[in-house]
């Protein structure tokens with residue numbers, strides 16, 4: 001094994017670091033926490049302007065495949081929210097895999113320019129983990145499709161120009177066989193959005209589809225082939241498009257603060273921080289492996305599940321430890337005097353719980369590993 | 381960046397996977413208890429050239445890199461082979477005398493300095509090694525003396541023993557103890573990191589074997605009319621294991637890679653703020669902690685899902701369970717290892733601990 005980055009990849013990394021230092025300022029991060037929208041157009045634009053989004057896009061990137069990992073790893077570590085970039089690049093990867101020429105020509109360039117965001121409309125009020133059971137209907141009407149239903153947790157729908165919408169097109173066949181994915185403009189008449197607030201400050205949405213009429217050019221992949229499209233999308237989402245290095249900024253914020261208070265001299269604090277640091281290194285290595293596979297044209301369906309379970313559960317342990325070690329100061333929000341690590345300890349403790357839920361819960365990912373890797377019978 | 385095995389690593393793995401599968405099925409480890417050493421297996425192993433693998437060519441060795449040696453160590457762990465090869469590889473680099481390079485003499489390394497009485501306590505491989513390399517006072521020394529040939533009965537059935545660092549200790553006359561100063565005490569540190577890295581690799585092998593045994597068992601064992609592998613509680617606990625094992629394997633490989641770079645004179649970086657850590661001692665400490673945890677957990681879950689049979693001597697999983705702990709703990713408490721890692725990541729503690 002060889003762990004040195006190529007010179008090209010090193011350059012790519014320093015370029016990203018430079019841009020994030022320039023545009024990912026404390027004010028930008030603060031605004032994200034205030035608004036709950038963890039996306040900043042100026043960051044996306046700056047990365048796009050240097051061609052960095054294009055270089056890392058799965059299936060399109062012309063750089064070293066490890067650049068996909070580098071991009072998201074640097075974003076993760078920086079503390080700048082990048083939900084918009086991850087979903088947009090994921091969508092670009094999916095469109096590139098299964099999309100029509102028209103979709104590739106119209107949507108991908110606007111994504112890679114940093115101007116356009118995509119949201120993911122899979123989950124519904126009554127169907128989350130069992131996403132293949134969704135009931136939002138798309139019915140053919142002449143040359144058009146008519147879509148009716150409701151989605152839940154449609155993050156960034158209030159900012160996005162496009163949505164990947166999972167619908168049921170054939171209710172009379174087994175659930176996985178009657179699904180179709182659409183790629184719709186968010187301004188299509190009949191779509192409405194309501195905000196949903198969360199414990200971790202993040203704003204997400206409930207979205208509603210009322211007699212939404214679109215042409216067949218909006219079908220992404222095959223009609224009734226939506227489950228295959230989902231497979232591609234989930235393989236990119238888990239462990240590849242970031243979210244596996246949250247423990248890094250937590251340790252950074254915590255140890256600088258703990259040095260100031262003297263806490264960093266305590267053996268129990270040192271031992272725990274070392275254990276968190278070990279998990280961070282392991283999460284990074286597992287992520288590199290998954291991202292490498294995705295960027296080289298494969299689908300890391302299994303590796304992504306593995307790193308997602310590991311990294312998010314390690315992050316939760318780390319966030320809980322840091323909050324405990326900080327004591328009452330670990331309860332205080334940003335901008336409160338005396339807040340541990342300027343409020344990051346409290347923030348990470350509020351944010352960590354969602355990481356084992358969205359993008360496929362730990363249980364769903366363990367089912368995946370049990371069935372696909374260990375060859376165990378389906379438990380459901 | 382390439383996270384797959386190199387061609388050389390693959391070739392070495394194939395040779396040793398084959399060797400241990402043929403020559404050291406688990407019945408060999410079982411039969412070697414309680415001493416934990418099989419001299420026939422050791423003799424066979426010499427035919428592969430393993431004994432001199434770590435030694436530079438000018439001393440008659442094969443000059444294998446640490447990245448290559450860990451591949452051997454993982455296969456050794458998978459077979460829980462009753463031979464102190466890891467200790468021998470580490471000691472042979474420090475003291476490449478001809479009989480050691482050839483493997484006629486077995487060498488080992490004392491992981492902690494000799495105590496005030498001049499005795500190295502519970503040296504791994506100490507029950508059978510002809511030469512012990514270790515620290516006594518300010519010196520790193522090699523001591524040749526007759527091995528006791530027996531070990532105190534212990535958890536892992538490992539060939540541990542107390543060994544004299546000086547003449548007249550443990551009831552030996554000076555004629556029986558031949559002592560050579562190799563260097564300053566500080567020269568042991570890189571060797572200990574080699575031991576950590578190689579042992580981490582062996583623990584990955586143990587964990588992987590335990591997973592395979594557990595997976596096979598739960599697919600066959602039926603309760604309530606179905607294989608127990610169909611119960612989600614069983615599935616989920618087992619699903620964690622390949623994650624820990626793959627993580628430990630990658631970390632061990634990274635430590636070995638850093639070790640080879642350090643030997644070539646390259647210094648690694650430690651940037652905790654950026655999670656950029658390629659410093660060898662830091663990674664070696666991380667690897668033994670994480671691989672130790674992975675092996676302890678994998679053997680624990682695998683044993684547990686055997687039900688009562690897992691606890692029975694007749695079943696093999698208990699052999700792996702005990703070695704997963706014993707092979708790692710000869711070094712000491714993993715929490716102490718973590719404090720060593722913290723020292724490199726954050727610098728020394730600046731004030732005395734309050735004992736909170």
Ligand SMILES: Cc1cc2nc3c(=O)[nH]c(=O)nc-3n(C[C@H](O)[C@H](O)[C@H](O)COP(=O)(O)OP(=O)(O)OC[C@H]3O[C@@H](n4cnc5c(N)ncnc54)[C@H](O)[C@@H]3O)c2cc1C
Pocket residue numbers: 119120121122123126127128129130152153154155156198202204354357358359360361362363364367380
């Ligand atoms: C902040 C946030 C943002 C999100 N963003 C998006 C988005 O942009 N787009 C989108 O489509 N979705 C999004 N989601 C939805 C997310 O993917 C779902 O929450 C997730 O898939 C779980 O579904 P659920 O919430 O309906 O929980 P449920 O499926 O009801 O699960 C409840 C519990 O039961 C467990 N469980 C369920 N099935 C099994 C099983 N087979 N075996 C064992 N345990 C099981 C789960 O693991 C979980 O612990 C977001 C969620 C949140 C909280």
